[in-house]
Structure formats: structure tokens, C-alpha cells
Amino acid sequence: MIKKRYVLNFPTQSGDKAFTYHLVKDYDIRINILKAEVYPGKKGSLLLELHGKKENIEKGVEYLQNHGITCESLDKAIHLDAEHCIDCGNCTAVCFAGSLTMDKETWKLDFDKDKCVVCELCIPACPLNLFRIDFR
Ligand code: SF4
Ligand code: SF4
Known part of the structure; x- marks a missing residue:
């Protein structure tokens, strides 16, 4: 199990997708939202801490990117x-x-x-x- 932080920037149209639900359910990733800036009708950004297996986190991040969400790793x-x-x-x-x-x-x-x-x-x-x- 590892812990990694990411800054996510997502476009308006992806705001209604329950992507955190998929990270938890499909990739067994625990999520801690450290900071959220989401405005109705505008772009949003989240600072997340993801906790899970390395390969699951990688797949989860790939899932987000495939849905137009940019994920910047805070290494x-x-x-x-x-x-x-x-x-x-x-x-x-x-x-x-x-x-x-x-x-x-x-x-x-x-x-x-x-x-x-x-x-x-x-x-x-x-x-x-x-x-x-x-x-x-
Ligand atoms: S890098 Fe410095 S200014 Fe930026 S959030 Fe961290 S402590 Fe604050
Ligand atoms: S000395 Fe530097 S770290 Fe300390 S309060 Fe001033 S700016 Fe911040």
C-alpha cells in the first residue's frame, strides 16, 4: 500500500461524473480530499491523497486522465x-x-x-x- 498526492483539474462537463466513486469501487483506492475548489459552471480542482496498491493507483489515475481530468503528481x-x-x-x-x-x-x-x-x-x-x- 502506498500514499500519493495529486492535484486534479477537471473541466465543467466532468464535474457531474462520480469519479471518486469509481476510484473507490473499481480500484480499491481510499481518498482523502485535502482541498477542493469547485464552482458551478466552471472548472474545478482538487487536492487528493490516494491510498492503495501502487498498480491500482496507477490504473485509477489513468481512468481519470481518460475522462479529461489532468492529474499532477506531488512528488x-x-x-x-x-x-x-x-x-x-x-x-x-x-x-x-x-x-x-x-x-x-x-x-x-x-x-x-x-x-x-x-x-x-x-x-x-x-x-x-x-x-x-x-x-x-
Ligand atoms: S508551497 Fe509554500 S506558499 Fe505554496 S502552499 Fe506550500 S507552504 Fe503555502
Ligand atoms: S522568516 Fe521566512 S519562514 Fe519565517 S515567517 Fe518570515 S517569511 Fe515566513
Whole structure:
């Protein structure tokens, strides 16, 4: 069993297809939806974590792609050198995913890796260059 993250972008016409149902039923994949941006009549995107057998995940992703859904694998992660952070908050302004936030009580930076979509916007935003990409 493996766990993989994907960003899915799907066109309007595929929004009504129960593709998550097929991933679960036909490919025995467990799905955790980490982030969803779906607007009626517009394109949508999802950040998913898929948990299952490697070959099943590959087949499931192929199924999605055959239905016009693009699947970008997140095989990289953002690493923060938290030890040297001065909690200036600059990076929180660019993190649309809500992964980087300031704790309202301590005013310390809080990094929730589970919300990170690896957009890399925080890298140039940090004056101390504390972010880097880790390739897995
Ligand atoms: S890579 Fe993007 S989503 Fe992840 S912490 Fe940086 S700004 Fe936030
Ligand atoms: S921009 Fe850099 S120093 Fe400032 S809060 Fe973010 S990680 Fe810390």
C-alpha cells in the first residue's frame, strides 16, 4: 500500500461524473480530499491523497486522465528551516492554500504541511531563504 498526492483539474462537463466513486469501487483506492475548489459552471480542482496498491493507483489515475481530468503528481514537498524563522509573516501573505499561518496567540509561524500544495510561492517570499523543495 502506498500514499500519493495529486492535484486534479477537471473541466465543467466532468464535474457531474462520480469519479471518486469509481476510484473507490473499481480500484480499491481510499481518498482523502485535502482541498477542493469547485464552482458551478466552471472548472474545478482538487487536492487528493490516494491510498492503495501502487498498480491500482496507477490504473485509477489513468481512468481519470481518460475522462479529461489532468492529474499532477506531488512528488515533492516544501521544507521549512523553522529553527531560523523570525516569524515576520511574509510567507503567510502568499500562501493561498492556508498552509502557512500566524498563530493568533503567540504570533509564531504555523506550518501545516498537510495543506501545502507545493505552489512554491513561499520560497521567494522569505527574506531569509528558509524554504526549499525536497524531491522524494
Ligand atoms: S508551497 Fe505554496 S502552499 Fe506550500 S507552504 Fe509554500 S506558499 Fe503555502
Ligand atoms: S517569511 Fe521566512 S522568516 Fe518570515 S515567517 Fe515566513 S519562514 Fe519565517
